[in-house]
Amino acid sequence: MKIDDIKRTVNDFKQGAINAIKAEFDGIELHAANGYLLQQFFSKNSNNRTDQYGGNPEDRARILFEILDEIKTVVDLKKVGVRLNPSLDGIMGISVDDETIETYTYIVNKLNEYDLAYIHLIEPFTDVSNNKYAIQEVTKYFRKIYNGTIIINRGFNKDTATKVLEDGDADLVSFGAPFIANPDLVERYKKDAPLNLPNKETFYTPGKEGYIDYPTLN
Numbered sequence: 001m002k003i004d005d006i007k008r009t010v011n012d013f014k015q016g017a018i019n020a021i022k023a024e025f026d027g028i029e030l031h032a033a034n035g036y037l038l039q040q041f042f043s044k045n046s047n048n049r050t051d052q053y054g055g056n057p058e059d060r061a062r063i064l065f066e067i068l069d070e071i072k073t074v075v076d077l078k079k080v081g082v083r084l085n086p087s088l089d090g091i092m093g094i095s096v097d098d099e100t101i102e103t104y105t106y107i108v109n110k111l112n113e114y115d116l117a118y119i120h121l122i123e124p125f126t127d128v129s130n131n132k133y134a135i136q137e138v139t140k141y142f143r144k145i146y147n148g149t150i151i152i153n154r155g156f157n158k159d160t161a162t163k164v165l166e167d168g169d170a171d172l173v174s175f176g177a178p179f180i181a182n183p184d185l186v187e188r189y190k191k192d193a194p195l196n197l198p199n200k201e202t203f204y205t206p207g208k209e210g211y212i213d214y215p216t217l218n
C-alpha cells in the first residue's frame with residue numbers, strides 16, 4: 001500500500017463506522033485480528049515496510065490508532081470495540097515473532113487511552129506451547145494491562161466460561177461455533193440443556209446449510 005492507499009483505507013473505516021451507526025447498529029467492532037488487514041500491519045512476517053507504518057511495534061500499530069482517531073470524531077467510542085488475536089501463529093498468514101509480545105503490549109496499553117466499549121481477545125487458535133514468543137494465556141496476560149472491559153473468545157463452554165469470569169480474568173465470554181450450532185445457546189446454558197454439536201463440514205461453506213438449520217430446544 002502506498003501512503004495514499006493507507007489514508008484512503010483509514011477513511012474507509014471511518015465511513016464504515018458512520019454507515020453502521022446510520023443503519024442503527026448498536027456498535028462497531030474494529031476487526032484487528034485473524035489475519036485481516038490490521039493484523040497484517042502488526043506482524044513482522046506480513047509487514048516489511050520501512051516507512052512510518054513498519055519497522056517497530058509502534059509504527060506497525062500506527063494504522064489502528066489512526067483509524068480510532070478518525071472514528072472517534074464521528075462515533076462515540078463507547079460504541080466501539082477492538083478485536084485482537086495476539087497469539088495467532090502459522091495460520092491465516094500470520095506468525096508470532098520476537099516482537100509480538102512487545103507489539104500487543106504496546107497496543108493494549110495505548111488502547112487504555114481510548115474509552116472503548118471493550119477489547120475482544122482470542123486465546124491461541126493453535127498449540128503455541130512450544131513457542132517462547134507466544135503469549136500462552138491471552139486474557140490472563142492482558143487483564144493486567146487493560147483497564148476496561150475484556151471479552152474473551154475461543155474454545156469456551158459453559159463451565160470454562162463461568163470459571164474465567166469467576167477468576168476475574170475476563171468480563172465477558174463470546175462463543176462462535178457453539179452459537180452457530182445452537183441458535184438458543186443462552187437459553188440452553190440457562191437450563192443446562194444438551195447442545196447440538198457443530199458440523200465442521202459446513203463451516204466456511206456458502207449457502208444456508210449449517211448456519212440457519214440447527215434446531216432450537218422446542
Ligand SMILES: Cc1cc2nc3c(=O)[nH]c(=O)nc-3n(C[C@H](O)[C@H](O)[C@H](O)COP(=O)(O)O)c2cc1C
Nearest residue numbers: 033034122153154155156174175176177178203204
Ligand atoms: C463458520 C465460522 C466462521 C467464522 N468466521 C469468522 C470471520 O469471518 N472472522 C473472524 O474473525 N472469525 C471468524 N470465525 C472465528 C470465530 O469468531 C471464533 O473466534 C472462533 O469460532 C473461536 O470461538 P469458538 O471456540 O467459540 O467457536 C468463524 C468461526 C466459524 C466456526
